[in-house]
Amino acid sequence: MLLLVLDLLGIAVFAVxxxxxxxxxxxxxxxxxxxxxxxxxxxxxxxxxxxGDTPPASLEDWRYLLVPLGCGLxxxxxxxxxGRMDRQVNVFDAFGLGLFAVAGALKAAEHGLGPVPAxxxxxxxCIGGGLLRDVLSGRVPVxxxxxxxxxxPAVAGSAVAAIGFELGVQTALVAVPAAAxxxxxxLLAIWRGWTAPVPGVRRT
Amino acid sequence: MLLLVLDLLGIAVFAVxxxxxxxxxxxxxxxxxxxxxxxxxxxxxxxxxxxGDTPPASLEDWRYLLVPLGCGLxxxxxxxxxGRMDRQVNVFDAFGLGLFAVAGALKAAEHGLGPVPAxxxxxxxCIGGGLLRDVLSGRVPVxxxxxxxxxxPAVAGSAVAAIGFELGVQTALVAVPAAAxxxxxxLLAIWRGWTAPVPGVRRT
Amino acid sequence: MLLLVLDLLGIAVFAVxxxxxxxxxxxxxxxxxxxxxxxxxxxxxxxxxxxGDTPPASLEDWRYLLVPLGCGLxxxxxxxxxGRMDRQVNVFDAFGLGLFAVAGALKAAEHGLGPVPAxxxxxxxCIGGGLLRDVLSGRVPVxxxxxxxxxxPAVAGSAVAAIGFELGVQTALVAVPAAAxxxxxxLLAIWRGWTAPVPGVRRT
Numbered sequence: 001m002l003l004l005v006l007d008l009l010g011i012a013v014f015a016v017x018x019x020x021x022x023x024x025x026x027x028x029x030x031x032x033x034x035x036x037x038x039x040x041x042x043x044x045x046x047x048x049x050x051x052g053d054t055p056p057a058s059l060e061d062w063r064y065l066l067v068p069l070g071c072g073l074x075x076x077x078x079x080x081x082x083g084r085m086d087r088q089v090n091v092f093d094a095f096g097l098g099l100f101a102v103a104g105a106l107k108a109a110e111h112g113l114g115p116v117p118a119x120x121x122x123x124x125x126c127i128g129g130g131l132l133r134d135v136l137s138g139r140v141p142v143x144x145x146x147x148x149x150x151x152x153p154a155v156a157g158s159a160v161a162a163i164g165f166e167l168g169v170q171t172a173l174v175a176v177p178a179a180a181x182x183x184x185x186x187l188l189a190i191w192r193g194w195t196a197p198v199p200g201v202r203r204t
Numbered sequence: 205m206l207l208l209v210l211d212l213l214g215i216a217v218f219a220v221x222x223x224x225x226x227x228x229x230x231x232x233x234x235x236x237x238x239x240x241x242x243x244x245x246x247x248x249x250x251x252x253x254x255x256g257d258t259p260p261a262s263l264e265d266w267r268y269l270l271v272p273l274g275c276g277l278x279x280x281x282x283x284x285x286x287g288r289m290d291r292q293v294n295v296f297d298a299f300g301l302g303l304f305a306v307a308g309a310l311k312a313a314e315h316g317l318g319p320v321p322a323x324x325x326x327x328x329x330c331i332g333g334g335l336l337r338d339v340l341s342g343r344v345p346v347x348x349x350x351x352x353x354x355x356x357p358a359v360a361g362s363a364v365a366a367i368g369f370e371l372g373v374q375t376a377l378v379a380v381p382a383a384a385x386x387x388x389x390x391l392l393a394i395w396r397g398w399t400a401p402v403p404g405v406r407r408t
Numbered sequence: 409m410l411l412l413v414l415d416l417l418g419i420a421v422f423a424v425x426x427x428x429x430x431x432x433x434x435x436x437x438x439x440x441x442x443x444x445x446x447x448x449x450x451x452x453x454x455x456x457x458x459x460g461d462t463p464p465a466s467l468e469d470w471r472y473l474l475v476p477l478g479c480g481l482x483x484x485x486x487x488x489x490x491g492r493m494d495r496q497v498n499v500f501d502a503f504g505l506g507l508f509a510v511a512g513a514l515k516a517a518e519h520g521l522g523p524v525p526a527x528x529x530x531x532x533x534c535i536g537g538g539l540l541r542d543v544l545s546g547r548v549p550v551x552x553x554x555x556x557x558x559x560x561p562a563v564a565g566s567a568v569a570a571i572g573f574e575l576g577v578q579t580a581l582v583a584v585p586a587a588a589x590x591x592x593x594x595l596l597a598i599w600r601g602w603t604a605p606v607p608g609v610r611r612t
Contacts, residue, residue: 023403030355031348052462054256062320116470138344140546144439151438227607234559235552258460266524342548
C-alpha cells in the first residue's frame with residue numbers, strides 16, 4: 001500500500017514535468033496529455049518491453065493511467081503556478097528517482113537478468129520517460145546534455161539493488177539503502193551544484 | 205475480405221502521408237521508403253509490442269509490407285501530383301482513422317485489457333505511425349502541436365468500441381457506430397475548422 | 409568464437425560512431441555512454457523486440473554491454489584522435505554492416521518470418537542503432553537523408569541470406585556471399601562515390 005502510493009507519487013511528479021515541457025514547447029491539449037503519460041510511465045514501458053513482460057502492468061491498471069492523465073489536465077489549467085514550483089518538483093523527483101531505480105533494477109533481476117543488465121534497466125526506468133518526453137517535444141534529451149548528476153545516481157542505486165539481489169540479501173534490506181543512495185546523491189548534487197563531466201573540447 | 209481491403213487502404217493513405225513528409229524534408233529514397241512503411245504500419249507495431257503480440261501481423265504478412273513500399277515508390281516519382289491532393293488525402297485519412305481506432309481498441313480488448321487501456325491503445329494505433337514519421341524526419345509531431353481534432357475523435361471511437369466489447373455487444377454492432385463517430389467527427393472538424401484547446405499563455 | 413569476435417568488433421565500431429556523434433553534439437558523459445550503447449546494440453534490440461525474442465541476448469550477456477560502454481569511455485577521452493580516423497571507421501563499419509545484415513536476417517528467418525520481413529529486419533538490425541543515435545542527439549537520421557548507399561547494400565545482403573534460408577541452403581554457404589555482397593557494395597560505394605537517388609524537386 002505504501003509502495004503503491006509512493007509509486008503513484010513518483011509517476012505524478014514525472015507526469016507534471018512532462019506536461020510542463022509540453023506547455024513550454026507550445027503543444028496542444030493532446031500533446032500535454034501524451035507527454036504527461038509518456039513521461040510518467042514510459043520508462044517502465046521501455047523496461048517491460050525489453051525484458052518481455054508485456055503488457056506492462058501500468059498499462060493494464062487504469063489507476064496508473066489516470067494519474068498522469070489527471071496531472072496533465074491539472075498542468076494544462078494551472079501551469080503558471082506549477083511552473084514556478086521547480087524547487088519542490090526537483091525534490092519530489094529525487095525521491096521518485098530512488099524509487100524507480102530500485103524497483104526497476106529489482107524487477108529486471110527477478111526476470112533473470114544479471115547485475116550489469118539489471119542496473120542498466122533500473123536506470124532506463126528512471127530516464128526512459130524523460131527521453132521520450134524530450135524526443136517527442138523536439139528537444140535533445142536533457143538527461144544526455146545537461147551535465148547534471150541524474151542518471152549516474154540512478155545507476156548507482158540500481159547497481160546496489162541488483163548486486164544485493166544477486167547475493168540473496170532480503171529485498172527490504174537492500175532496497176532502502178539503495179534508494180537512499182540515489183535520492184541522497186541526487187539531492188546533494190542539486191544543493192551543491194555538482195555536475196557530471198563533459199568531453200574535453202579541442203580545436204578541429 | 206472487405207476488412208482486409210479497408211485495412212490496406214488505410215495503410216496506403218498513411219504511407220503516402222509519410223512519404224510526402226519525407227520528400228518535403230528532403231530525405232533520400234531510403235528515407236521515403238522507411239517513412240512510408242513506418243507511417244503506414246508503425247502505430248500497429250507499437251500497439252502489438254506493448255500488448256506482447258509479436259511479431260506484429262503486418263510484419264509477418266508480406267502484403268502488408270508491399271503496400272507501404274509501393275506507396276513510397278509511387279510518391280517518390282509522383283509527389284508533385286500527390287502533394288496537391290491534400291483534400292482527398294484528408295478524407296481518406298479520416299476513414300482510415302475510424303478503422304484503425306476501432307480495430308486497435310478491439311484487438312487490445314481481446315488481449316484482456318480493460319476499456320481505459322484499450323481506448324488508449326486504439327488511439328496509439330492511429331497516431332503512432334505519425335509520431336514515428338515526425339520524429340524520424342526531425343519535426344515536432346504534428347498530432348501533438350497542431351491543435352487539430354485528430355487524436356480526440358480517435359480516442360472517442362476507441363472508447364466506444366472498448367466499452368461495447370466490455371459490455372459484450374456483438375462486434376459488428378459496436379464497430380460500425382464507433383468508427384462512424386471517429387470518422388464523422390474528424391470530417392466535421394476539417395470542414396468546420398474545429399480545433400482542440402491549447403494551454404493558456406501568461407507572461408513569465 | 410570467430411563469430412563472437414566479429415560480432416563484438418561490429419558493435420565496437422558502431423559504438424564508437426555513436427560516441428563521436430555524442431561528443432560533436434556536446435552531450436555529457438551520460439550522453440556519450442548512452443549513445444555508444446544504443447548505437448552499438450539498438451538495432452538488434454529493435455529486431456528482437458519486434459520478433460518477440462526478449463530479453464535481447466545482448467542485454468542478458470554483460471560482455472555485449474561492456475564493449476559499447478568501454479568504447480564510449482575510450483571515445484570520451486580520445487575523441488580528437490578517433491575523430492580523425494573516419495576512413496578506418498568507415499571500412500570497419502562496412503564489415504560490421506555485412507555481418508549484421510546477414511545475422512539479423514537469419515535470426516528473423518529462424519523465428520519463422522518469410523523472406524520479405526526477414527530482409528527488412530536484417531536491414532533494421534543495421535540501421536536501427538544509427539536511427540536511435542541520431543534521434544537522441546537531435547539530428548535527422550543520416551541514413552535517411554545522406555543519399556549514401558548504406559541501407560540498400562544492407563537490405564540486399566539480408567535478402568540474399570533470407571532467400572537462401574528459405575530455399576534450405578546450408579547457413580555457411582549463404583551467409584558468406586550475402587555478407588560479401590553487402591560489405592563489397594558498401595566499400596565500392598564509398599570508394600567510387602556512388603549515391604542513392606533523391607526525390608526530384610519541382611517548383612510548387
